[in-house]
Amino acid sequence: MSAPKSSTDANSAFVTVRDLKKTFDVSKPWLERTIERAPKQFLKAVDGVTFDIKKGETFALVGESGSGKSTVARMVVGLLPVTGGEVMVDGISMTTTVDSAAREKLRRRIQMIFQDPYASLNPRWRVQDIIAEPIRAFNLLSSPKDITDRVGELLTLVGLSPLDGVKFPHQFSGGQRQRVAIARALASNAEFIVCDEPTSALDVSVQAQILNLMRDLQDKMGLTYLFISHNLAVVRHMATSIGVMYLGRLTEVSQAKEMFRNPRHPYTRMLLDAVPDLGMSGRARTPVQGEIPSPINPPSGCTFHPRCPLVNDRCRAEAPVPIHGVACHAVEEGRTGTMAVRKSA
Amino acid sequence: MTQPVLSVRNLKVEFVTRRGTLRAIDDVSFDIAPGEVLGVVGESGAGKSLTGTAIIGLIDPPGRIAGGEILLQGKRIDNLDKESLRKIRGKRIGMIFQDPLTSLNPLFKISEQLVETIQTHSSMNASQARQRAIDLLIEVGIPAPEKRIDGYPHEFSGGMRQRVVIALALAAEPELIIADEPTTALDVSVQAQIITLLKKLCRERGTAVMLVTHDMGVIAETADRVAVMYAGRIAEIGPVREVVQHARHPYAKGLMGAIPTLEATASRLVQIPGSMPRLTAIPRGCAFNPRCSEVFARCHVERPEPMTVGKSEVACWLYDTKKEAAA
Numbered sequence: 186m187s188a189p190k191s192s193t194d195a196n197s198a199f200v201t202v203r204d205l206k207k208t209f210d211v212s213k214p215w216l217e218r219t220i221e222r223a224p225k226q227f228l229k230a231v232d233g234v235t236f237d238i239k240k241g242e243t244f245a246l247v248g249e250s251g252s253g254k255s256t257v258a259r260m261v262v263g264l265l266p267v268t269g270g271e272v273m274v275d276g277i278s279m280t281t282t283v284d285s286a287a288r289e290k291l292r293r294r295i296q297m298i299f300q301d302p303y304a305s306l307n308p309r310w311r312v313q314d315i316i317a318e319p320i321r322a323f324n325l326l327s328s329p330k331d332i333t334d335r336v337g338e339l340l341t342l343v344g345l346s347p348l349d350g351v352k353f354p355h356q357f358s359g360g361q362r363q364r365v366a367i368a369r370a371l372a373s374n375a376e377f378i379v380c381d382e383p384t385s386a387l388d389v390s391v392q393a394q395i396l397n398l399m400r401d402l403q404d405k406m407g408l409t410y411l412f413i414s415h416n417l418a419v420v421r422h423m424a425t426s427i428g429v430m431y432l433g434r435l436t437e438v439s440q441a442k443e444m445f446r447n448p449r450h451p452y453t454r455m456l457l458d459a460v461p462d463l464g465m466s467g468r469a470r471t472p473v474q475g476e477i478p479s480p481i482n483p484p485s486g487c488t489f490h491p492r493c494p495l496v497n498d499r500c501r502a503e504a505p506v507p508i509h510g511v512a513c514h515a516v517e518e519g520r521t522g523t524m525a526v527r528k529s530a
Numbered sequence: 531m532t533q534p535v536l537s538v539r540n541l542k543v544e545f546v547t548r549r550g551t552l553r554a555i556d557d558v559s560f561d562i563a564p565g566e567v568l569g570v571v572g573e574s575g576a577g578k579s580l581t582g583t584a585i586i587g588l589i590d591p592p593g594r595i596a597g598g599e600i601l602l603q604g605k606r607i608d609n610l611d612k613e614s615l616r617k618i619r620g621k622r623i624g625m626i627f628q629d630p631l632t633s634l635n636p637l638f639k640i641s642e643q644l645v646e647t648i649q650t651h652s653s654m655n656a657s658q659a660r661q662r663a664i665d666l667l668i669e670v671g672i673p674a675p676e677k678r679i680d681g682y683p684h685e686f687s688g689g690m691r692q693r694v695v696i697a698l699a700l701a702a703e704p705e706l707i708i709a710d711e712p713t714t715a716l717d718v719s720v721q722a723q724i725i726t727l728l729k730k731l732c733r734e735r736g737t738a739v740m741l742v743t744h745d746m747g748v749i750a751e752t753a754d755r756v757a758v759m760y761a762g763r764i765a766e767i768g769p770v771r772e773v774v775q776h777a778r779h780p781y782a783k784g785l786m787g788a789i790p791t792l793e794a795t796a797s798r799l800v801q802i803p804g805s806m807p808r809l810t811a812i813p814r815g816c817a818f819n820p821r822c823s824e825v826f827a828r829c830h831v832e833r834p835e836p837m838t839v840g841k842s843e844v845a846c847w848l849y850d851t852k853k854e855a856a857a
Contacts, residue, residue, distance in 0.1 A: 249717040358805050388573040393788035393799035422790040459722040461747025
């Protein structure tokens, strides 16, 4: 496999997301709205998300369901049009560039792996056709022989046999299907892969195989990952840096090690405390209070304030802006001392 | 010794198919004491859920219980007729399923579903049953139950729905609760709430729980004992601390190492090569032998039976002290 070429050097960001926004119209149908004289209703699924990913690194987005992680992922790959903000990959804007040829070229380098390998592979296609689809779609190879060779090479790369190409997806287990999905993502020599919960449909032992495979491929080919997960332990294993999302906003962005050693935002601490403890240290757990509110009608000020132990009047009125990666008034004002700091492992 | 709430003895479950008889559960035995939480873990297809289904007598044809005994408070329940089983189900054995949205009927109010369950298993009148339903909702931590009780399932969030399902399971004060992946469909934060709740309720009432899950973290937090299942058999069963921290069976060891943790520093996870065999092709001898790193000749010919090692029981020839191997 040819080494990925890139115009960016190792230190600058390969993927840049700036103030990304997505609003969905969830209004009732026109007639009902007119009769009831109700205004249009909007849901802010993603509200100003900003992060950078360096080449060869993994940026993880974590959060509860409904926090907008997957919406960000879909906007980054271009499956959803953005409402506002910008996504730049390797210096080329995905959202504002008018030059469609440049964007088309960029598309090849971005691929996605989905959560459910049972739904993301066409059951009527043979695996060799599934994997060859990006090759054909981007006209990377033309002779059938070359394509077959390339598919065999990809299958070997993800730990399957080239002979598996003639099989159909139903003949594989969940883990093997996810391998096929990874092979398909790599087929167009992608450099940036967006993984939306790639292992949450898999058993732990299979999950370990897939996570190891993804890391091996990253080392081998210098892949850049945007990794979406709700499982903090998986994220701990994969990520270089982490963004915690809550109701469409990033509450904390920091280096992975730093975040687990010293979580700063109260929400991050809550999430970390909620993870079941395999070490059986007998640590007393304070179960997280409450649940994520509806994004149609988010709380005023800091959206986390109804669940936050450090809430005060300012939090209820004023939305915090990120300072050194943390969007929290309490952290800014140094009021976090009252919360027990999680013991580092 | 007190009598176990549930005793499963040499349970076998088979599926008769055109391609022959598949044995999905093969010689599984365990006990659950009053107030005890037994965790059952394993990969999908290991037979964890099927064991639960067999206990409550809900195996659909072509599946059938092919052998063994299931005893509830010392009385056999696997040979009862449908009608007597139906009376046990819900009354003496409660169930909590994975997806709270599918275990509640979307067309009926929460109150109707709770009252129906309560009245089926007791002789309360409607208003008493309703009061009891409200009490149950308070117990499982639903705020403003007098108002919420008349809501439909879709008006509740995932965590709240699971609380309602737990309330339903508790309605008849069962002796045993079978919880099949009760937190898998929930977020970690909500999962922690549900685990805490389940644990508290069982401690208070002395209910025995069989907790089926693939999440070792949940087991470590909740269970008193753990059974690790592989290809329809119990590979290792023992106190939770023993199994989680000093797993003995190579499969259990691999499974523990495969779990990413918040504390781990290793850059690679332990990986068990291959995947679980299909029921049509269970290897001879120990079913784990093709994937086992410590396999030796005996594993290919002879099936290991559970043997006592420390406080656990492990089905692995590595721990056979009597060295007179199969001739």
